[in-house]
Amino acid sequence: MQPVVRLRSAVxxxxxxxxxxxxxxxxxxREVVLLSGGNGAGKTTLLRLLAGLVPLRAxxxxxxxxxxxxxxxxxxxxxxxxxxxxxxxxxxxxxENVRFAARASGVDAPPEPVLEQLGLQPLAAVPHRRLxxxxxxxxxxxxxxxxxxxxxxxxEPHAGLDAEGRAALDQVLSGTAQxxxxxxxxxxxxxxxxxxxxxxxxxxxxQAHGSVPEPASVPDPEAAATDSRPPARATxxxxxx
Amino acid sequence: MxxxxxxxxxxxxxxxxxxxxxxxxxxxxxxxxxxxxxxxxALDPDRGVLSRVAPGLFWVAVLLGTLLSIGRAFAIExxxxxxxxxxxxxxxxxxxxxxxxxxxxxxxxxxxVLLTAGVVVLFNVGLGGIAPLVLATIAATVGLAAVxxxxxxxxxxxxxxxxxxxxxxxxxxxxxxxxxxxxxxxAIDGASGDAWPWVALxxxxxxxxxxxxMLVFGPxxxxx
Numbered sequence: 001m002q003p004v005v006r007l008r009s010a011v012x013x014x015x016x017x018x019x020x021x022x023x024x025x026x027x028x029x030r031e032v033v034l035l036s037g038g039n040g041a042g043k044t045t046l047l048r049l050l051a052g053l054v055p056l057r058a059x060x061x062x063x064x065x066x067x068x069x070x071x072x073x074x075x076x077x078x079x080x081x082x083x084x085x086x087x088x089x090x091x092x093x094x095x096e097n098v099r100f101a102a103r104a105s106g107v108d109a110p111p112e113p114v115l116e117q118l119g120l121q122p123l124a125a126v127p128h129r130r131l132x133x134x135x136x137x138x139x140x141x142x143x144x145x146x147x148x149x150x151x152x153x154x155x156e157p158h159a160g161l162d163a164e165g166r167a168a169l170d171q172v173l174s175g176t177a178q179x180x181x182x183x184x185x186x187x188x189x190x191x192x193x194x195x196x197x198x199x200x201x202x203x204x205x206x207q208a209h210g211s212v213p214e215p216a217s218v219p220d221p222e223a224a225a226t227d228s229r230p231p232a233r234a235t236x237x238x239x240x241x
Numbered sequence: 242m243x244x245x246x247x248x249x250x251x252x253x254x255x256x257x258x259x260x261x262x263x264x265x266x267x268x269x270x271x272x273x274x275x276x277x278x279x280x281x282x283a284l285d286p287d288r289g290v291l292s293r294v295a296p297g298l299f300w301v302a303v304l305l306g307t308l309l310s311i312g313r314a315f316a317i318e319x320x321x322x323x324x325x326x327x328x329x330x331x332x333x334x335x336x337x338x339x340x341x342x343x344x345x346x347x348x349x350x351x352x353x354v355l356l357t358a359g360v361v362v363l364f365n366v367g368l369g370g371i372a373p374l375v376l377a378t379i380a381a382t383v384g385l386a387a388v389x390x391x392x393x394x395x396x397x398x399x400x401x402x403x404x405x406x407x408x409x410x411x412x413x414x415x416x417x418x419x420x421x422x423x424x425x426x427x428a429i430d431g432a433s434g435d436a437w438p439w440v441a442l443x444x445x446x447x448x449x450x451x452x453x454x455m456l457v458f459g460p461x462x463x464x465x
Contacts, residue, residue, distance in 0.1 A: 053325060073463075077331035085322030087329075089254070091261035100254050104330035106242065127261070128321070143326070 002065065003028050004151055004182045005050060009059035010068075012045050019045035021206035022059065027151075027184055032176055034193050035186040037203035043186035044083070046203065047153045050184060051081040064150060077105050080144035081153040086136045087143065090129035094120055094139055097128055098146045105147040114146045118168050133160045141169060152176075154185035158192060170196060244336050251332065251340025256347060258317055265348045269309045273352050276302040277359045295364040296425035299356055300418050303385070306352045307414075308407050310345050311389035315397040324397065324465065334459020338390060342454065346386035353378055370428040373436035377424035380443035384417050387450040394458055398465035416446055 005027035012020040020042045027033050035043045048054045050063055052072035061068035066075040088097040098111035115121045118138045123131065131139060137160045144152060157173075158166050173196045176183050187193045194200060202209045242250070259265050280298045284291050291298075318324045327337065360366050368374060392410045396402040420439040427436035 051329060053328060073328075073331070076329045079329065081325070081329060083322060083325065085325075087322045087326030089258055089317060089323055090320055091258045091317075092254070096257070100250070101326060101330065103242075103250055104247075104327075104332050106331070147330075 003062075004031075005061075005063050005184070007049075007059065007061045010049065010056055010061050011058035012042075012049050012054050013057050014045065018206055020049065023203075023206070023208045025201065025208055027182060030176055030180065030182055031199060032173055032183040032185070032197045034190075034197035034200045035184065035203055036188075036190055036200055037186075040205075041203040042206040043203055044155055045206075046208075047081060047083070047155050047184065047186060050151070051079050051153055052076050053081070075151075077147075078150045079153060080147050080149035080151075081155070082140045082144045082157060083155045086128065086140040088128045088136070088139055091127055093125050093127050094131070094142070095124040097139060098142050101143040102146040102148075107146065107148050109146075109148075111142070111146050114142045117145070117172070118142045119164055134162050134165055137161050138165050138168070141172070145172065150180065150182060152181050152183045154183065154187075156187055156189075157185055158187065158189050166192075244333060244339070247332050247336030248339035248343060251337055252343040252347075255314060255317070255341060255344035259313075259344070259348060264313055265310070265351065269306050269313075269348065270352055270355050272309060273302045273306045273356050274359055276305055277356060277363055281363045291364040292366050295360045295366045296429065297418075297422045298364070299360050299425065300381070300421045302356055303349065303353060303381075303421075304411065304414060304418060306356075307345075307349060307385045307389050308410065310348045310352075311393040311410070312403060312406060314341055314345055314390070315393045315402070318397065324462075328462060334462060335455040337462065338394075338454045338458035339451075341393075342383075342386040342390040342451070345389060346382050349382045349386060353382065366429060368429060369431040370433035370436060373424055373433045373440055374428040377421055377428070377436065377440045377443055380440060380447045381417050381421040383447035384443060384450055385414060387447060387454050388413055388417075391450060391454045391458065391461075394461045394465055396465075397462075417443065420446070 003026045005025055007023050007025040010020055010023040010025070011018055023042070023046060035046060037043055045054060049056060049061065049068065052063070052068065052075060055072060056068045064075045064078050092100065094115065095111060098114060102109065102111060112121065115124055118141055120135070120138055120142055123135060128136065128139065157169055161169060173183060185193065185197070277298065281291060284294070318327060361368065389410060392406060392413065396405045396409060399405060420442040424436040424439035424443065427433065427439070
């Protein structure tokens with residue numbers, strides 16, 4: 001099966017600085033891949049590269065069958081990125097923000113199920129500017145999920161969330177196989193996230209380790225879907241957990 | 242969704258945000274009126290001068306209001322990283338351009354209606370030829386919104402966008418100021434025939450920059 005993500009010797013520059021300096025990475029359908037590494041290791045840049053928000057300067061890259069070197073916009077409707085900011089509008093309500101993001105991505109379904117999933121239904125009529133930091137974080141997840149992506153990219157997903165929010169997010173992550181989602185997330189909360197991830201990739205100074213698993217070592221997503229958590233671990237240079 | 246539906250989605254979002262934030266009604270519109278009042282104070286007591294230069298003063302006030310509206314249109318995208326959300330949405334660049342320019346144009350029309358009342362009352366100006374006046378205003382509004390949106394996205398990602406935007410935008414819209422002022426002068430004087438060439442110039446400007454905007458807004462958004 002064709003991987004959802006396939007990078008070979010991928011280079012990204014921030015100005016003249018190589019934020020990614022030759023990354024190889026494969027991510028298969030319905031995997032949950034944890035990116036770990038210190039500050040400035042290139043995790044955020046890698047997520048933005050996969051979203052098509054920064055250009056690939058050298059090497060090759062494909063996301064959902066789209067070549068990042070020639071067309072980094074073609075796959076964007078199929079990708080959601082939850083970054084450090086919410087990408088929401090202060091003067092729109094929770095409901096309006098989710099609805100706009102979904103409709104802009106070609107999804108006409110009402111946002112209520114996603115709001116319910118993340119415990120945001122009571123806040124549906126509240127403007128973004130009046131939400132707490134944790135509530136804003138949950139809204140960012142709601143926006144990401146409402147777009148019905150195939151690839152979900154999360155940057156420090158648990159930061160700022162309360163216990164209820166973390167539980168809701170963990171539930172989303174643990175249900176990826178059933179929902180058809182593939183997830184790549186960057187986090188410093190390794191103890192928490194390793195239990196949810198099927199594989200860990202360590203980034204150091206813009207280079208990845210453990211990023212291309214041996215075929216036999218990747219868990220079968222269908223099997224993982226039926227397993228109770230914690231999932232089967234993989235592989236790479238460092239097994240999660 | 243087709244191009245028009247996408248554009249309406251973006252314009253609806255921008256107008257809803259403006260209605261909630263009330264920046265247009267509580268800041269841009271009063272600003273335009275204040276500019277007119279300041280002109281009146283500066284040029285009083287000779288009201289004959291005021292009525293003669295009213296078209297130019299009107300369009301200078303509209304231009305200044307345009308700067309505020311354009312700045313605001315892209316400031317809301319800079320807050321909370323919303324620009325990334327727009328890029329990821331996969332919305333067509335042309336639709337984004339038409340939507341944002343359309344929302345700016347609606348706000349400019351509101352400003353122009355208020356300022357028209359202002360020049361009639363404050364500058365004692367009678368509106369003569371309505372048809373060229375209205376058509377010149379529509380064409381100038383479209384042109385201002387189009388070129389403003391184009392330069393707005395050009396400066397959107399820059400830290401110095403608030404100061405850079407006027408420097409980039411004002412020289413480019415000089416033909417609009419010239420054409421709209423001349424068309425209004427002719428229309429107010431009842432010489433509609435003299436107004437039409439200027440209306441045509443404004444129309445060409447509007448079509449040209451709307452076309453350019455639809456072509457290049459997407460690539461510019463990628464680089465902002």
